[in-house]
Amino acid sequence: MGETEVESLVERALAGDRRSIAKVLSLTEQGGDGARAAMARLHPRTGHAWSIGITGAPGAGKSTLTDQLIGRLRATGAEVGVLAVDPTSPFSGGAILGDRVRMQSHTTDPGVFIRSMATRGHAGGLAAAAADAAAVLDAVGFPVVFLETVGTGQSEVEVAALADTTVVAEAPEMGDEVQAIKAGLLEVADMVVVTKGDRPGAQRTAAQLRAMLSVGATAVDDAARSGRRRPKRPAVMLTAAATGEGVAALLEALDRRAGELRDGSRDEARMRRATAQMDGILVERLHGILRGPELHEEIEALVRRIAAYELDPYAAADRVIELLGAAR
Amino acid sequence: MGETEVESLVERALAGDRRSIAKVLSLTEQGGDGARAAMARLHPRTGHAWSIGITGAPGAGKSTLTDQLIGRLRATGAEVGVLAVDPTSPFSGGAILGDRVRMQSHTTDPGVFIRSMATRGHAGGLAAAAADAAAVLDAVGFPVVFLETVGTGQSEVEVAALADTTVVAEAPEMGDEVQAIKAGLLEVADMVVVTKGDRPGAQRTAAQLRAMLSVGATAVDDAARSGRRRPKRPAVMLTAAATGEGVAALLEALDRRAGELRDGSRDEARMRRATAQMDGILVERLHGILRGPELHEEIEALVRRIAAYELDPYAAADRVIELLGAAR
Numbered sequence: 001m002g003e004t005e006v007e008s009l010v011e012r013a014l015a016g017d018r019r020s021i022a023k024v025l026s027l028t029e030q031g032g033d034g035a036r037a038a039m040a041r042l043h044p045r046t047g048h049a050w051s052i053g054i055t056g057a058p059g060a061g062k063s064t065l066t067d068q069l070i071g072r073l074r075a076t077g078a079e080v081g082v083l084a085v086d087p088t089s090p091f092s093g094g095a096i097l098g099d100r101v102r103m104q105s106h107t108t109d110p111g112v113f114i115r116s117m118a119t120r121g122h123a124g125g126l127a128a129a130a131a132d133a134a135a136v137l138d139a140v141g142f143p144v145v146f147l148e149t150v151g152t153g154q155s156e157v158e159v160a161a162l163a164d165t166t167v168v169a170e171a172p173e174m175g176d177e178v179q180a181i182k183a184g185l186l187e188v189a190d191m192v193v194v195t196k197g198d199r200p201g202a203q204r205t206a207a208q209l210r211a212m213l214s215v216g217a218t219a220v221d222d223a224a225r226s227g228r229r230r231p232k233r234p235a236v237m238l239t240a241a242a243t244g245e246g247v248a249a250l251l252e253a254l255d256r257r258a259g260e261l262r263d264g265s266r267d268e269a270r271m272r273r274a275t276a277q278m279d280g281i282l283v284e285r286l287h288g289i290l291r292g293p294e295l296h297e298e299i300e301a302l303v304r305r306i307a308a309y310e311l312d313p314y315a316a317a318d319r320v321i322e323l324l325g326a327a328r
Numbered sequence: 329m330g331e332t333e334v335e336s337l338v339e340r341a342l343a344g345d346r347r348s349i350a351k352v353l354s355l356t357e358q359g360g361d362g363a364r365a366a367m368a369r370l371h372p373r374t375g376h377a378w379s380i381g382i383t384g385a386p387g388a389g390k391s392t393l394t395d396q397l398i399g400r401l402r403a404t405g406a407e408v409g410v411l412a413v414d415p416t417s418p419f420s421g422g423a424i425l426g427d428r429v430r431m432q433s434h435t436t437d438p439g440v441f442i443r444s445m446a447t448r449g450h451a452g453g454l455a456a457a458a459a460d461a462a463a464v465l466d467a468v469g470f471p472v473v474f475l476e477t478v479g480t481g482q483s484e485v486e487v488a489a490l491a492d493t494t495v496v497a498e499a500p501e502m503g504d505e506v507q508a509i510k511a512g513l514l515e516v517a518d519m520v521v522v523t524k525g526d527r528p529g530a531q532r533t534a535a536q537l538r539a540m541l542s543v544g545a546t547a548v549d550d551a552a553r554s555g556r557r558r559p560k561r562p563a564v565m566l567t568a569a570a571t572g573e574g575v576a577a578l579l580e581a582l583d584r585r586a587g588e589l590r591d592g593s594r595d596e597a598r599m600r601r602a603t604a605q606m607d608g609i610l611v612e613r614l615h616g617i618l619r620g621p622e623l624h625e626e627i628e629a630l631v632r633r634i635a636a637y638e639l640d641p642y643a644a645a646d647r648v649i650e651l652l653g654a655a656r
Contacts, residue, residue, distance in 0.1 A: 036642040043640035057386070058480070087512060119482045120512070126482060132641075152386070153481010154447045154454060184415060184448070267635065274634035277641035279618070282648060286614060290607070306602035307595065312371035313460075313605035314364040320610060 001027070006037040013140050014045070018113060021140050025115055028132045031123060031284050039132070042139040049081070049138035050258050051269070053163030055151035055185065060169040061195030061241055062086065066148050068239070068247040069254075073144055074111055081142035083133050084116045085126065085149040085159050113142065119156060123287050126155040128280020131162055131273040151185045161188040162276060164269045165257050167250075168192045168234070170209060172201040186213060189234040190257060197238030197246055209236045295323050329355070334365040341468050342373070346441060349468050353443055356460045359451060359612050367460070370467040375598070377409070377466035378586050381491030383479035383513065388497040389523030389569055390414065394476050396567070396575040397582075401472055402439055409470035411461050412444045413454065413477040413487050441470065447484060451615050454483040456608020459490055459601040479513045489516040490604060492597045493585050495578075496520045496562070498537060500529040514541060517562040518585060525566030525574055537564045623651050 001009070006027065012020035024042070027034040052069070056062045063086075070080050115133060122129040130147060137145045149159040151168065160166050168189040186192065192213070194206045213233060237253065239246035261269070290299055302319055305311040329337070334355065340348035352370070355362040380397070384390045391414075398408050443461060450457040458475060465473045477487040479496065488494050496517040514520065520541070522534045541561060565581065567574035589597070618627055630647060633639040 039640045039642055043634075044637050047637045150480065152478065153485075154483045156481050270635035271631060274631045274641065278631060278634060278644050278648065279615075281641055281645040282614065282618070283611060285645065285649070286610065287607075290610070303599060303602045303606060306371075306606060307598035309372050309375045312367045313602065313609055314367055316606050317609040317613065320606065321613070 001034050003033075003037050006034055007041065010038050010041045013136075014042075016141065018110075021113065021136070022115070024140075025133055025136055028136055029117070029122070029129055031281075035132070039135070042136060045139040046135045047138065047270070049134075049142055049145045050165070051134055051138070051145045051147060051163040052254065053147045053149065053160035053166035053188075054169060055149050055157060055160035055166065055188070056169030056171075057152055057185075058150060060151070060171045062148055062150075062169045064241045065167070065169050065193060065195055065239060065247075066146055068241075068244050069251060070112060070146070071244075072247060072251050074109065078143050079111045079141070080113070081137035081145040082112065082114045083130060083137065083145065083147050084114065085119060085130055085147065085156065087119060087150065113137070119150070119153070122280075124280030124282075124284035125276075127158040127162060127276040128283070130159040131276040131280070134162065134273070135277070157185060157188055158276075162269065162273050164261055164266055165190050165254055167254070169195050170205060171196050172199050172205040186234070191250070191253065192234050192236045193250060194236065194238045196241050198240040198242060202238055206236050206238055289324060290320070298323060329362050331361075331365050334362055335369065338366050338369045341464075342370075344469065346438075349441065349464070350443070352468075353461055353464055356464055357445070357450070357457055359609075363460070367463070370464060373467040374463045375466065377462075377470055377473045378493070379462055379466070379473045379475060379491040379597070380582065381475045381477065381488035381494035381516075382497060383477050383485060383488035383494065383516070384497030385480055385499075385513075386478060388479070388499045390476055390478075390497045392569045393495070393497050393521060393523055393567060393575075394474055396569075396572050397579060398440060398474070399572075400575060400579050402437065406471050407439045407469070408441070409465035409473040410440065410442045411458060411465065411473065411475050412442065413447060413458055413475065413484065415447060415478065441465070447478070447481070450608075452608030452610075452612035453604075455486040455490060455604040456611070458487040459604040459608070462490065462601070463605070485513060485516055486604075490597065490601050492589055492594055493518045493582055495582070497523050498533060499524050500527050500533040514562070519578070519581065520562050520564045521578060522564065522566045524569050526568040526570060530566055534564050534566055617652060618648070623648075626651060
């Protein structure tokens with residue numbers, strides 16, 4: 001796609017045309033010149049959306065929660081963008097296996113724009129791809145952008161941490177197996193929501209989570225000082241998937257949090273997204289050079305020599321650095 | 329640690345001293361000069377171990393399966409190295425929350441060396457760190473090295489895919505939620521094992537998996553042709569966690585598979601590990617330069633300008649490339 005084509009596509013996206021928005025998202029996902037041209041136009045328009053990360057283990061009720069929050073927001077007339085980086089989400093189709101049974105109520109609402117993103121295959125990394133996609137949805141005018149990601153992998157959790165506000169969903173009685181994953185997840189939480197709050201054990205789960213967050217407080221504070229996580233200890237709330245109870249209160253709490261964010265910690269989220277975007281481009285470029293036609297044969301030969309145990313990986317990396325210097 | 333110290337530490341590790349092996353693993357995890365010196369000595373000694381990746385969703389029974397396979401191997405006298413990149417694994421401690429209830433039987437056996445690795449915080453990426461650790465365990469003489477990783481994240485699944493042979497564990501009746509994750513996991517499988525094979529529904533789960541693998545056959549073949557996955561379609565087997573039934577048959581099948589691997593596809597696994605190691609070093613170096621004292625201020629200023637929407641991330645990356653050129 002030529003530069004003029006990209007420009008007119010971006011203009012149509014900025015005018016609100018859904019198909020053009022989808023195409024711009026594909027462009028930025030592909031990286032390279034098209035992405036560069038699109039971002040040059042879109043980036044200065046960014047910075048108005050409020051991004052909400054929703055994460056949690058499979059079965060934690062993320063999608064239902066997202067769906068209910070969207071319902072509340074739509075009732076106020078706000079248009080909503082959803083980025084689903086979650087192979088278990090009905091928003092992302094559940095389509096891999098044709099499971100559309102639990103397909104949510106807002107997928108046919110023109111005020112809700114849903115984009116699914118694969119967890120794999122992003123040259124610059126998943127976080128960078130998600131940061132770019134969120135920037136596009138922001139620039140084209142969605143006042144609220146959800147980032148729904150499955151909370152069970154390093155790269156996937158990083159995506160939720162990019163949002164202005166990050167919600168971790170927990171189902172009651174998930175069992176010991178997920179405790180450790182939970183501990184990792186809680187590090188990125190601004191808010192923890194026990195979904196299925198009307199089920200037996202929900203109150204107990206909430207109490208356990210509050211205790212964990214309190215036991216982990218020192219670690220949390222240390223991490224906050226070193227910049228690894230949010231400065232504020234997360235609140236624990238309950239929602240009921242069946243009745244929607246607690247969702248209005250959660251949205252109010254999120255709104256208060258968004259208000260607080262305007263004072264400063266929103267800048268931190270912006271810095272995280274900016275870092276992810278720039279690092280992603282740099283890593284993508286490095287990969288492009290490594291896999292590119294100019295160096296491909298020499299680098300493949302180096303990898304073969306590592307795999308044959310003739311050359312250690314550090315010595316091979318030294319040689320690649322030399323090659324990179326010569327290639328530029 | 330000076331180069332002479334690293335050398336003598338590595339010699340003690342090669343002589344089989346467990347504490348020295350642990351220290352060498354820490355060295356390689358930290359990267360930098362210590363890792364470089366250690367790998368220069370160890371890398372030429374690598375290439376003798378058979379590595380087995382065990383992955384699956386939380387609750388799929390990975391650890392019990394690994395434990396039972398270790399038991400069989402120990403009965404033959406073979407020493408076993410275990411790398412647990414899995415926050416849910418009792419091998420990795422389950423220690424985050426002090427949950428040692430399910431601690432396995434081999435953790436006190438001196439013939440079993442267990443190393444846990446965090447899923448986060450590896451500058452060159454998780455796959456690179458795991459490839460390095462597996463190389464160390466190989467070089468110091470473990471004939472079998474297990475890579476147990478939680479199968480619910482991009483980076484985590486990549487670790488299992490680095491092994492010579494990759495086993496995906498599945499519990500019966502895991503529910504629709506995990507179907508999509510399953511589809512991603514099956515891509516890296518050489519062998520699929522339905523654990524808890526004595527439970528109701530196990531046979532049905534095995535049949536469903538066989539059907540999925542058959543439906544996905546075209547995709548699998550395409551992926552194999554493009555080099556993204558193993559050339560052979562995975563077999564589905566059953567084991568019973570309670571009785572250990574099926575474990576001997578599984579080990580035999582794995583052994584046959586290892587024999588086949590000697591013909592060629594083992595080279596592919598070696599190439600994957602070599603690529604992960606070299607890329608990891610390059611990305612770590614890139615990060616080191618980006619976060620290093622020389623460029624830190626200028627790069628932070630660029631990130632601030634991206635976050636303030638004054639500069640788009642591609643333009644910032646261009647400037648970083650210039651800075652990198654000047655810095656070298």
